[in-house]
Every structure is written in C-alpha cells, then in structure tokens.
Amino acid sequence: MTLIKEGDEIYLVLDHRRTYKVKVEQDKQFHTHKGFIELGKLIDQPYGIVVTSSLGVSFYVLKPLIRDRVLKTDRRTQVLYPKDISYILLQLGIGPGSSVVEAGTGSGALTMALANVVRPDGKVYSYDISERHQKTAAKNIERSGLMPYVDLDILDITEGIPHEDVDAIILDMATPWLVIEHAWKALAGSGVFMSFSPTIEQVIKVTEELGNHPFIEIETVELMLREITVAPNKTRPKTQMIGHSGYLTSARKVTRLLE
Amino acid sequence: MTLIKEGDEIYLVLDHRRTYKVKVEQDKQFHTHKGFIELGKLIDQPYGIVVTSSLGVSFYVLKPLIRDRVLKTDRRTQVLYPKDISYILLQLGIGPGSSVVEAGTGSGALTMALANVVRPDGKVYSYDISERHQKTAAKNIERSGLMPYVDLDILDITEGIPHEDVDAIILDMATPWLVIEHAWKALAGSGVFMSFSPTIEQVIKVTEELGNHPFIEIETVELMLREITVAPNKTRPKTQMIGHSGYLTSARKVTRLLE
Amino acid sequence: MTLIKEGDEIYLVLDHRRTYKVKVEQDKQFHTHKGFIELGKLIDQPYGIVVTSSLGVSFYVLKPLIRDRVLKTDRRTQVLYPKDISYILLQLGIGPGSSVVEAGTGSGALTMALANVVRPDGKVYSYDISERHQKTAAKNIERSGLMPYVDLDILDITEGIPHEDVDAIILDMATPWLVIEHAWKALAGSGVFMSFSPTIEQVIKVTEELGNHPFIEIETVELMLREITVAPNKTRPKTQMIGHSGYLTSARKVTRLLE
C-alpha cells in the first residue's frame, strides 16, 4: 500500500470540475472556499482516503497520474489532448529504455508522458526555441519527479538534431517538414518518426517531404473522442465536443540496400 | 545501433498490405510469392535495411514494435484497436513497476501492450475463463519476449480477484459489472479501474455498479479514428472507417474517511 | 429577378456572427451599433445588394431561406440542428402535397421546414402540449409566410392522433414510445414514422415498441457535422463541435396480409 509522504504532490478532488494539485507539508494548511485542510495529518495515510475540511466538506486524496498532470498542465502553449498523447506513445513504439527526441517542448505535457514510459533507463531529449516555454516546462516536469529522464534544451532543430540512433522522434511544431532530413539522420534504422499538426497544409508538406526520404509506412490519422453521459434515462454523448486538435503523421526509417 | 541477432523476430515489409513476422535463423530461407530471402545474411545487420529476394524484389526489415504485434495478433478473440489500447495505457496511469490485473486475456494483444509499459519491475496478472484463449495468448506473448512480466491464469474473476493493492484493473469481458466489488477490493487506494464494452447496456450496468461502490471520477468515452489519405490532389479521409469498437469506462477507487 | 417588396422580411448580414431579420417598411430605419439603415430605399431593389449604413458600414441584404429561419428560431425549446432537420425531410419521403403529423411543435423550426416542402397542396399538422410553445411557434411560422400550410393545435398525442392516411409522422417529444400505436393507425400503408430522441434509453424504448407493431425497416442513425476552416495554411476542422444532438429512429408501416 502506497502511503502519502511529506513532500508528495497530491491531487485533492472536490468534484469533477474542482481538483487541486497540492504539496504535502507538515504544519501547512490548504485553503479553499470550502474550508481548509490540515496537510500534515495526511502524512503516512494511504492514497485514496477521504479528508474533511474545516467546514466539514469531503475531499478525495488521489495520487497524481501522468494523465492528471497532462490535463492540469498549463494549456497556453499546447493543443495536445490525452487522445493524441496516448496514441503517440503507442505509435512511437517506445518503452523502458528507449531514447526519444521531442520538439517543441511546449508546456512539457507530452514530455512527461514520454519520460514516464522510457524510465528508468531511457531518455527524452526535448527541444524548444522559446526560453519561456522551456521554463514553464521545466517547472512542470520538476514537480512530476520525471526530470531525471529528460534533457531540456533551447534549440532550433530545423538546423539539425544533435543525436543519432534514437528510437523515435515526435514533432509538435509549426514547420515539421524542415526537420525531416535531420530526423532521418538522427533515427536508428526502423525507428519511428511522428508529427502532430493542426492544419492539413502542414500534413501535406510533411508527407511530401517524408516521401522524398527513405521512410516507409507513411500514414496520417486523426482521433475524435466523445464523452458519454451515463445516467438513468439520460445516457447520451455530450453535446459539446472537441472536433479537432490535430493530425498525427507517422513513418518508419529504412536504410541502405543489403548487398 | 541495434543489430539483428539470430533468434530475433523481425517484421518483413513488402508493402502496406503485405508484412510478415519472421524468426531469423542461420541457413533458413523465408519463401514468399515474390521469391525467397536468405535469413542468415540478415544476422548482425542493422534494423531498417532493405533486403532483396531471390526474384530481385525489395523487402524492408523492421524491428517489431508492440503496435505491430497488436495489429498482427490473431483477431478472432479481440476487438480492441490501437486507438483503444493506447488510451487504456494512458488512462490506467501505469508505468515501469506498476501492477495490473487484466481480464479476459483474449489473444494477448492488450496483455503485451501492458507488459511493455510495466517492465522490468512491474507485472501483468491476466485472467481468462477460456483455456483456448490462454493458449493462443501464451504463444503470442512468448514470441514477443514479454512473458517475464506476465502471469497468465485460467480463472473466472467474477468470483474474486486473488490480489490486493494493484495499481490498475482493466476488463474486456461480457459481464464487467459482476467484477466491480472484487475490483474495488483488489485495487490500491487511488487506483484506476477501466472497462471496455461494445454495448451501451454493458456501460450502463458497469456505471451503475461503480456508483454503488466508493469510486469517483466515473466516466465513459469512445474514440473514433479516421485514416487520412495524403497525396497530391487526393487528400481526404478514407471512405471506409471503423465506426465503433467499444466504450471505455474508467473510475478511481477511494477509501475510508480520515478521522 | 426577385425584388424586395414592402412588408418583406429580409436578412441583413454584417458578418458571419452578426445577422438581423428585419421587416421592410417605408419611412422606417433599422438601427445597429454600426449606424442605421433607411429601409424604404430597399423597396424594389433586387435581393443580394449591398447597402450602406449612416456610418458608412456595408450590410448585405439576403432573402431569408428556411435554413436561415431554422437557425434564427428561438433555441430555448429545441435541439434540432440543420443536419437533423435536413435528414428528417429526406427520410420522411415527403414532397409537395404530402400530409405530415408533427409533435411537439417546439419553436416551430422543423414545422417551417416541413411546411416549405409540402406546400402548396400538402399540410403539416403540428401538436404540442405547451400553450407557450404553440404561441412562440405561431409567431415564427406566421412571419415566415408558411402558416397556410400548417395546422397548429394544443394536444397530447399520447392519447391519440386525430388523422388517418397521413404520409409521415415525426416526433420530437419526451415519450415517443407512447405514441407508436396511434402513429401506426394514423399513417397510410407504407408511410414513414420518425422519432428524434437525445437519449439512448428513448431510442431503445421506441425501437422495442415499433417492433411490437407492423413496422418494417426500423433503423436508428446519428449525424455528426464538422465545420471546416478553409484558409491558406490554416485549413482544418474547427476545434469546437456539437458532439451530439439526438438519434433519429425511422420505420415504415405495413398492413394486413393480401389473401
């Protein structure tokens, strides 16, 4: 049974819409409009317990999962949704020990999801041209405890990727077609290239450029996620839905002819 | 650079529709209608190379990824698609070291995907009531090299789950609502329950039963994947599409009130 | 060429978001925050012209189509979208001269669309249990000029439908399954029954009840509409989308065995 330790980040849930990421510290209180919670008394308690605020309101104490961090990550710099991140993780073909190049880092949401999969022996090399993005991302990744598996750097990878033999490359940037040649060089043979792009013009350019290099299995998909309300006599898909986040293009590197 | 070793399973690609999973053995030939390939000459070559058959036709040599195994797994016993498997992996909140209970095992496609994520220290406990399914699954998992991270057993988990404090439980079975009580007991506090069901009646019953136990964040989604054809003046979603595989219901366990 | 006449309702378009339905009257001005428009000078002008407000801002003068009226109709009482209304019109199999029963009337949006199709010799019999709905609908239909083809009445059709040999029946009400028996009696042989329901429980009950009566070709569909942004290097489906409005169930009446 996993017990809550001092210094842990926990996820306090009031209801579906109101959840809070909080650091557990002795002699500290977490204040909400529904009263405050004595964080110290959570130490050495199991995750999943229910705690009562000073106003008698119940809060659930959950262990933050990567999916929670992804959803809670600052959205200003990113448009990747869990539906896209999960598909990327599977399609990249990575696992513990894999090496992955990512650009741009954005808010670090995908970086954390990648790091969680490649740990403890793998590494995520994540690049962004924006110093501001990298700072935000660094803070998010630090808090998740996944920084040991991530190398963050400010770099414009349209000018080159400083790695070779990496297992996978994932791009979420404005001009991914400018990186195809560098990506081919950096990938190990049979390695996976992926690119996330909101517009079809980006997809067309990336696909054309992939076709100009030794890549096979070039394909593009998009994912639509529908939330379903399930309740007696009220079961139905929700009225509002995200209609589009982006297209996911993938390919695999092949190399020279065996004589 | 990863080199091909004797005994490796490789993935020979002729084109998008014709791909073959082959075991590399010295002094063995792989025969296709496009000629045969001397498998021995692949040993110590890098993945990603192109090899020519006796009839001069090129084949690509790829390293099988979990996603390839999932797609190539015998489809008779399963309806889970990559879109669903990837979402399950993220939503379960698992990573290296996690413990997961799965039922039913089916063809082992999801089992392999789970094992790939929890290795090297985690474990997938996978149950099925069908001996035939377990045999097929065992063969598939064995070939993927992931068996060290999997415990397969023939068991009807509607009668109980022989574990406690597991991080996650995923069900793909006809009557998941009969397992909710056992799932609650087997999960660690804050652990994730998921169920994949093709019909809405199953979703309604599972959701109702989850509501009768201390679970929070109960939600159901469905994923739709569209493949896009990208080619000059021919860019468009494909005509045929999988309209539905199943609904994914998830929830998290909470426990007693902290006094 | 159709000219604007005094008394016509016109549709003044400033931009995609700001459009106004206005009645043309001599010596009247239409005031907007972008200046006023002298409505009298539009008389005897062709539709489609551009008119300038007192502040020099251009407005387009369009002839209101049924689709515009549907979109502009008070939304408080209805959830039918153009995607649903258009599919209903085709599936009902109606045309000039057809007779249709509708319940409930709601805001009259569908009523107008039905009336536009069955005119000049057909008739829409539209029922609602709410006097308030009927008043709103009457006002909307009156303004569209389609009232000659509509009979509005306050009636609970779960107690019976006062017609026979109608070509089609369309229900948008909470308990459509209570009307199936009456609908069968009111329809002509080979006539079409349709029901629009937001929830799957309604669909299940309606389908079961249709199966208890001599109806064939019982089927249910749902329609998803995606808006696409088309602009240089920005072409993509819109982020926000209506994920669900309702399910459309249809069936056709059959009668006795020919001896």
Next chain:
Amino acid sequence: MTLIKEGDEIYLVLDHRRTYKVKVEQDKQFHTHKGFIELGKLIDQPYGIVVTSSLGVSFYVLKPLIRDRVLKTDRRTQVLYPKDISYILLQLGIGPGSSVVEAGTGSGALTMALANVVRPDGKVYSYDISERHQKTAAKNIERSGLMPYVDLDILDITEGIPHEDVDAIILDMATPWLVIEHAWKALAGSGVFMSFSPTIEQVIKVTEELGNHPFIEIETVELMLREITVAPNKTRPKTQMIGHSGYLTSARKVTRLLE
C-alpha cells in the same frame, strides 16, 4: 388511401438487404429465389400490404420514396449519400417553384431529389459532359416520374451556364473552381452556390475562387452518419461506417452597392 395502380413502380421488401424495384403489370409474375409473385393481384390494393410468394414467403409492398430511389440508383457514377443529399436540399434553400442548376448529373440520384422538392412549378437544369451518364440518369429519372421537372443536357459548364436568375446551383464535378465565375452570373442575387468535393484540395481551390467573387457566407462542412444497432443488450453503433464521402462548400451571391 393510395392504391397500387397498373404501371406503378413498387418496392418489394423481403428483408433489410433484399429489396426489389418492380413495375406492376397485369398477368406478369416477378420471380425471386423465394418463389414468384403475381403482380396483377396487387392492383387496387393499398400500399403497405404483405404479399405471399408461390413458395409462401412474405414480401412487403412499399411505395418508392425519393430516398429509396437515391439508394437504389446505380452507384457507379456517384458518391453522394443520403446524409449529403439531404443537407444539400436544405442548404440550397429551395422549395416548390425554385429553379436549380446541377452539374454533373451523374446517375441522376441528386437530380431526382432536387426535382421532388421544386415540383410542380420549379425546374432542375442538369448538365453532364458524359453522354453515358446522361443516358443512365434519363432512365432513372424517367422511371421516377420526375422528368417533367428536369431538363437534362450534355454540356461543359466550365465554359458557361446558359441561365440567369436561378435560385441555386449545386456542383458535383472534378473542377468546380472553374465554374465559380459562371455560377455567380447565373445566380439570382442572394442565391445559393454549393459544391460537393471528395478532396480537400478541391475545397481549397473552390473556397479561394469564391473569395475572389462577390460571395458571402462561404463555409465548408462534412457530415458523418453512424448507424446504431438497437437490440436488447446489443445496442451499439455499427462496426463498419462510411468515414468520408465529401466536403460540402456553400456560399451566397451578393451584388452591387446600392447608392
């Protein structure tokens, strides 16, 4: 009550997959692998009756609706589905008395749907460059009884549209952008232009060209239709689905500035 008359085309339904369009003639038999039906005895019977074949198998006698004709029309030359046709009919803003230009005619499926809406006083001018298409279409339209409301001609409308002041124009052709200028001239002010295109490149070209002419409310949508299986404990969207038929672009003509 509508009675079956000699010469009527009827729609014989064995089950959901096996339906037949048959002309009723005295002293004629319709042969199926389930026995034959004496067509003469149907004369003066009401639509909707059940008739028994010589082998004792029941067939339902339905009156063909436009939607049935659309589905039964030779599919070789067309990709328009009911979901698209119905949306076109509503968006075009047409009704009894409207004039519409269509190109290409294809199999005549949309032509019939248009004719059914504009009759008895309106007209559909339908053009195709293929004599073979026009012949197929003529046969289909003739059989539906809608030919009085249709003018078919072999013509390449990229060279001009021989009409003016038409209410609406709908294009289903390879190069719709070559017709925009002609379409603008042929439309009445405030009239509706629509184009159905399978590829996004077509949509991009059409939209750009519309933007070069006095058109407003330029928009593109796509429709996805999901069929739902409704049966006790088996309710779910169908596995197979049409993922894409085409995009629908629409716009409205505006004219000169009113001084």
